[in-house]
Amino acid sequence: MGLDPDFKKHRIEDLAAYNRAIIAATAPYAAVYKPNIAFYEQHGIPGLRALEETLAAIPAGIPVIGDIKRGDIGSTAEAYARAAFEIWKFDAVTLNGYQGLDTVAPFLAYEGKGAYVLCRTSNPSSREFQEQPLANGTLLFEHVAVTAASWSPAVGLVVGATAPAELRRVRELLPTVTLLVPGVGAQGGRPEEVVVAAGAVPGSMVVNASRSIMYAADGPDFAEAAGEAARQLRDELNAAALAAR
Amino acid sequence: MGLDPDFKKHRIEDLAAYNRAIIAATAPYAAVYKPNIAFYEQHGIPGLRALEETLAAIPAGIPVIGDIKRGDIGSTAEAYARAAFEIWKFDAVTLNGYQGLDTVAPFLAYEGKGAYVLCRTSNPSSREFQEQPLANGTLLFEHVAVTAASWSPAVGLVVGATAPAELRRVRELLPTVTLLVPGVGAQGGRPEEVVVAAGAVPGSMVVNASRSIMYAADGPDFAEAAGEAARQLRDELNAAALAAR
Numbered sequence: 001m002g003l004d005p006d007f008k009k010h011r012i013e014d015l016a017a018y019n020r021a022i023i024a025a026t027a028p029y030a031a032v033y034k035p036n037i038a039f040y041e042q043h044g045i046p047g048l049r050a051l052e053e054t055l056a057a058i059p060a061g062i063p064v065i066g067d068i069k070r071g072d073i074g075s076t077a078e079a080y081a082r083a084a085f086e087i088w089k090f091d092a093v094t095l096n097g098y099q100g101l102d103t104v105a106p107f108l109a110y111e112g113k114g115a116y117v118l119c120r121t122s123n124p125s126s127r128e129f130q131e132q133p134l135a136n137g138t139l140l141f142e143h144v145a146v147t148a149a150s151w152s153p154a155v156g157l158v159v160g161a162t163a164p165a166e167l168r169r170v171r172e173l174l175p176t177v178t179l180l181v182p183g184v185g186a187q188g189g190r191p192e193e194v195v196v197a198a199g200a201v202p203g204s205m206v207v208n209a210s211r212s213i214m215y216a217a218d219g220p221d222f223a224e225a226a227g228e229a230a231r232q233l234r235d236e237l238n239a240a241a242l243a244a245r
Numbered sequence: 246m247g248l249d250p251d252f253k254k255h256r257i258e259d260l261a262a263y264n265r266a267i268i269a270a271t272a273p274y275a276a277v278y279k280p281n282i283a284f285y286e287q288h289g290i291p292g293l294r295a296l297e298e299t300l301a302a303i304p305a306g307i308p309v310i311g312d313i314k315r316g317d318i319g320s321t322a323e324a325y326a327r328a329a330f331e332i333w334k335f336d337a338v339t340l341n342g343y344q345g346l347d348t349v350a351p352f353l354a355y356e357g358k359g360a361y362v363l364c365r366t367s368n369p370s371s372r373e374f375q376e377q378p379l380a381n382g383t384l385l386f387e388h389v390a391v392t393a394a395s396w397s398p399a400v401g402l403v404v405g406a407t408a409p410a411e412l413r414r415v416r417e418l419l420p421t422v423t424l425l426v427p428g429v430g431a432q433g434g435r436p437e438e439v440v441v442a443a444g445a446v447p448g449s450m451v452v453n454a455s456r457s458i459m460y461a462a463d464g465p466d467f468a469e470a471a472g473e474a475a476r477q478l479r480d481e482l483n484a485a486a487l488a489a490r
Binding site for chain 1: 252281342345347374
């Protein structure tokens, strides 16, 4: 469940309360929460205070993936890891691996934490680089998948729900790697397609939806509607997983 | 001039004052300041307050590159652009283009601002992906260079000082693109090598040094030593540029 507040829909003073209501309504159905930090950073320091309050409202026992897509090297990567795991206390993060293992290693030094490396993302222009054919006959995202997964069992991969053929390909290459699959719901990815493409092995995949749940309704029933949308998506995913076994 | 405070060297309460002293001493010699936001994020919200104070101490007229290496898509990329240009008021940023133009476009929508896209970085493992040979006979960083530069004249490229051969190659491919070249000083890049490799055309290159200036001395003369180190590097770069013409 993404916690990605739309800039136009909130006064910053009301954001934490909105998120608290969304969390209370969706916690029975959410396996994981995934705030994308950009939506808090866009409000400056008050936005990060709202993130703090949002994280405090997540029930203990539901893990949090910090969608931060950071990528830097050396002492800078260590600084980002410190921010992610010591300040925000995320259980896992998303990272951009363009700079190689140096980017990811400082995050892997934290025991019990995880890192999802961007592989094949859900946006239209992701093909520009990610689907470049390499001289060795593979595509760049396939090379990224295999290389990143070789770094550690704590590395998962981000593969968008809007690219089911590529999702299937990554699963073929890496039958047991954990996949983080955003893009279900508002971005157009279909749950049953995702489950079939990525495999129905329990625990092998985190499917994310954000806007379609957080803004399921605009009125005073927004939280109730979010809970209902979360429950529906969970049921759809579970049914698809059962059917695919 | 990088403004990248070492985690171990500062109590967070003293960080802004240290930076103010460094800025006062180096401003006569710095063409640009480049804070890497990771070093502030690692201290949590108090760190970002110190960044605020640091930015306020930079004299008007010296541009600031926000070294943020963000990379996301759609409304998330818009949120990061809002944070960079409306909250922090950076003049330019560094970005990771693995997700293609979608990542960079929201930043280019701000007139008068610039974006440096990661091309060939200065770290050891950068080769894992950036030097992958493509089926079309080029290397990935060459393809990234040409593609990213085609998006807009407001796009520059990040090419590390520790890879002079690749720097020369990018300059051959793109004679007029602006290059941001980190890695001089503590990381081992040599100024005269960088100037020869990247071309001595005025305004075509920003060379960055951080630790070798910020921590030129450990004692109470740290600011004086930083100013002296900044002056020396500026003189070295200017002499190399004159010699290379």
